[in-house]
Amino acid sequence: MSAKYTSFGVGFSETTNSTLAGVEATKQALSKAGLSPQEAQLCFLFCTSRHDAESFFEGVKSCVGRETQFFGGYSNGSCTNTELGYDGYQVVVGILSKGDYKFDLILKEGIGFHEYEIGKELGQEIQKKDLGRNAQMFLLFDAVNRLEGRFRMNYGTPFIKGMSESITEWPNIIGARMLGDMKFKPTHQWCGREMSKNAAMALLFHGNIQIDSQIMHGCQPASAYHQVTAVKGANILELDNQPALDVVGEILGSDLIERPQELKFFVTLGKNVGDKWKPYSPGDYINRMCVGVDTVGKGLYMAEMDIEPGMEVQLMRRSFEMEYVSIRTKKLIERVKSNNRRIIFGLYINCSGRAAAYSNQTDEDVRYVQSAIDGEFPLLGIYEAGELAMIKDQLQVLDWTGLFCIFSEKITND
Structure with missing residues (x-):
């Protein structure tokens, strides 16, 4: 060389x-x-x-x-x-x-x-x-x-x-x-x-x-938009004025909610920083992974603390084509x-x-x-x-x- x-x-x-x-x-x-x-x-x-x-x-x-x-x-x-x-x-x-x-x-x-x-x-x-x-x-x-x-x-x-x-x-x-x-x-x-x-x-x-x-990118939207209504630090407590764990349970199924610790590293929420009415573009999304579950407060501990009340998020499906x-x-x-x-x-x-x-x-x-x-x-x-x-x-x-x-x-x- x-x-x-x-x-x-x-x-x-x-x-x-x-x-x-x-x-x-x-x-x-x-x-x-x-x-x-x-x-x-x-x-x-x-x-x-x-x-x-x-x-x-x-x-x-x-x-x-x-x-x-x-x-x-x-x-x-x-x-x-x-x-x-x-x-x-x-x-x-x-x-x-x-x-x-x-x-x-x-x-x-x-x-x-x-x-x-x-x-x-x-x-x-x-x-x-x-x-x-x-x-x-x-x-x-x-x-x-x-x-x-x-x-x-x-x-x-x-x-x-x-x-x-x-x-x-x-x-x-x-x-x-x-x-x-x-x-x-x-x-x-x-x-x-x-x-x-x-x-x-x-x-x-x-x-x-x-x-x-x-x-x-590795996620695609798997739900409608849900408004964040209560947060404490990185713990999302409420979506649409309901306990966050209950909202996720309605989407994923009650059998998974009965084993809440399995949600850790599985649930991902996405923030669309683009135009929500335009077709899905992965480059417009910032995704946040759940790293823990608050079983008492029915909240989700996320990997970051940038999801705030008033924001809209979607449950994301992890999927990427090789x-x-x-x-x-x-x-x-x-x-x-x-x-x-x-x-x-x-x-x-x-x-x-x-x-x-x-x-x-x-x-x-x-x-x-x-x-x-x-x-x-x-x-x-x-x-x-x-x-x-x-x-x-x-x-x-x-x-x-x-x-x-x-x-x-x-x-x-x-």
């Missing part, structure tokens, strides 16, 4: 020994990128909560140079061009070489119970950097708040609100809310040369590198290449709930992303608790979507 182009390699391991898993995946990534340890400029790294975070990190660090910077955290699973796994000991490492770009890493700890404040502080630090029209951002934040023992979601809505009050104009941005398993155990993050937790962090690129993305995933992946690849750009690598951020084990699907959508790429460029994929993307010029946390991203550089003739 010509030295003027940026190199990237991906490694994968399911070894149960955390140190060895880090070593295996990192050595694979270096080999595939054709890089020596000292040539590793930036290292992406992700592992499930089954691993010891410190041991995994030490394994990765032992294989790269002392100047290598790190960016990543926990994920519920991962994939490459050929491998795929979740709920086990999966780790994935991506190594990026030096190129015609620069980057900044920004970390803010303490997001639990302080999403708005940390978002605002992170935004202030980002605003101090070069946010020209070519700035590209990869944003990650911890999904899990266990500071008081019981699980509570770190909410993206106040976090993004805080950021938006500090950033005058959003750069091109993608991201994820991180978790390490479906039991929501505490997570860890890596940024720069340090390991962290309870944190939010940003990777800001400048120069000849660009991120293009495509949202893979061929749809393949087509949209190929279209983005062709669009990037048609703009005289060379693809460095692909990143697939997938909602953990879309995995076949949780979605009643017989196949994995990741397989169709892998097939569409067909080995043309490296793929690094992670399963997380929410995808971050722009919807109608506003950054949103999405549920039940996949986000396919392409990192590319402009082809030069010199």
